Amino acid sequence: MPTVPLLTAAAETLANKLLALDPDARQGLKRLQGKRLVINLTDIKQCIALAISEQIDVLALDALPDGDESTCVVTTRLAVLPKLKEASQLTQLIKAGELEVSGELAIAQQFSGVLNSLHIDWEEQLAQHTGDVVAYHAFSFARSVGQQLARFGNKSSLILGSALTDEKQLAAHKLAVMHFSDEVSRLRDDAERLESRLSRLESKQS
Amino acid sequence: MQEQQSSPSASKQIESGAEQSTHFGFRQVERSKKASLVAGVFDSVAAKYDMMNDLMSMGVHRLWKRYTIDCSGIKPGQKVLDLAGGTGDLAAKFSRLVGTTGHVVLADINHSMLSVGRDKLRDKGVVGNVDYVQANAEALPFPDNHFDLVTMAFGLRNVTDKDKALASIFRVLKPGGRLLVLEFSKPTNEVLSKTYDWYSFNILPTMGQIVANDKESYQYLAESIRMHPDQDTLKSMFENVGFERCDYQNLTGGIVALHRGYKF
Numbered sequence: 519m520p521t522v523p524l525l526t527a528a529a530e531t532l533a534n535k536l537l538a539l540d541p542d543a544r545q546g547l548k549r550l551q552g553k554r555l556v557i558n559l560t561d562i563k564q565c566i567a568l569a570i571s572e573q574i575d576v577l578a579l580d581a582l583p584d585g586d587e588s589t590c591v592v593t594t595r596l597a598v599l600p601k602l603k604e605a606s607q608l609t610q611l612i613k614a615g616e617l618e619v620s621g622e623l624a625i626a627q628q629f630s631g632v633l634n635s636l637h638i639d640w641e642e643q644l645a646q647h648t649g650d651v652v653a654y655h656a657f658s659f660a661r662s663v664g665q666q667l668a669r670f671g672n673k674s675s676l677i678l679g680s681a682l683t684d685e686k687q688l689a690a691h692k693l694a695v696m697h698f699s700d701e702v703s704r705l706r707d708d709a710e711r712l713e714s715r716l717s718r719l720e721s722k723q724s
Numbered sequence: 725m726q727e728q729q730s731s732p733s734a735s736k737q738i739e740s741g742a743e744q745s746t747h748f749g750f751r752q753v754e755r756s757k758k759a760s761l762v763a764g765v766f767d768s769v770a771a772k773y774d775m776m777n778d779l780m781s782m783g784v785h786r787l788w789k790r791y792t793i794d795c796s797g798i799k800p801g802q803k804v805l806d807l808a809g810g811t812g813d814l815a816a817k818f819s820r821l822v823g824t825t826g827h828v829v830l831a832d833i834n835h836s837m838l839s840v841g842r843d844k845l846r847d848k849g850v851v852g853n854v855d856y857v858q859a860n861a862e863a864l865p866f867p868d869n870h871f872d873l874v875t876m877a878f879g880l881r882n883v884t885d886k887d888k889a890l891a892s893i894f895r896v897l898k899p900g901g902r903l904l905v906l907e908f909s910k911p912t913n914e915v916l917s918k919t920y921d922w923y924s925f926n927i928l929p930t931m932g933q934i935v936a937n938d939k940e941s942y943q944y945l946a947e948s949i950r951m952h953p954d955q956d957t958l959k960s961m962f963e964n965v966g967f968e969r970c971d972y973q974n975l976t977g978g979i980v981a982l983h984r985g986y987k988f
Contacts, residue, residue: 575820
């Protein structure tokens, strides 16, 4: 089974489903109609094009196209991709050599803006299928479970920390680690001072 | 009509020697009758074509077609001919990719298939840059050097004179344009080949009978695949009509192959 088309098909379906849930993002995408954002991932040797029309078509290209006024070609690594979501970081990434851009940079910036503005009201989406009351209660319940899980997590980590540091004494307390670090720093400073004093005395002797 | 089984090479001899008969599945028929017999098959399957494709290939035909589009190198503003385009799977995507400044022609020799394709695309809102033309691949009604890309997915094996069709495609392509032919081919693995044969001759016709109430058409499908030239033969047919930088890519172990050739 062709794996790459399977992955691009999944990515395309997901992207278009998400965009369909946010009318504002879809409106933002209209400004990019007819444009292409090509992402050349050097570490996995894969070139992916996002062709924007009334929807996004994801293509796995077999050759890297040239950048022009309707195409922006971004060459980067897979690990850098999440950082591209922040349009403000693009210039920094280019300066740091993490990113090469040819063609129209505004396409990448606008696309990044669309991604950032993507806001899906999941409660409203559920309400369309179940009605407002069920959706409200379902989300209230999920929120309350989430808060309880977070509280339980915090409490568990405090109890575990206390057991490890105070009762079983298997790990040092945070304050003890900080104190130890300070002592090590002080010792290093003293050693450096002594070393420079010794070298000064040696130079006087000779 | 003489009923017999023959290999692709044997049928080629019959085609080139007598110039009278050709294969229709495993049967030998008069050349002049093949087009109408193929038309009969597609008239019969048109309404359930998409559903049967999904069932028969378990949806993988969509991935083969995606791969074809990935290899097309198509750009906004270009002209595409989707030949034997059937129900318009490729044309719908090409329409978006070439944009409002580009143009897509969905061509098929079969009126029923073309009608299904046109209705499907219009229902999807694909309008404006797509035209529908009933055309025979052997004598394309388009000017010379007109298209940037010609695609033919699962259509070439039904054409009576494949060399003539390839020459006709070559004529309508612009210099620098490319032809992509996605077609059933020969599995490269012996075990896969045997399994595939068993599936084609036992499951496919039964599936056709149950879903589309048409066993014969799906029996023809299985037979026509076996009669189609293998990967290397088709590549040399590309080269013989003038295509350059020809290559092919086996998909799903060679069950399907994507052939590519350029006109320079």
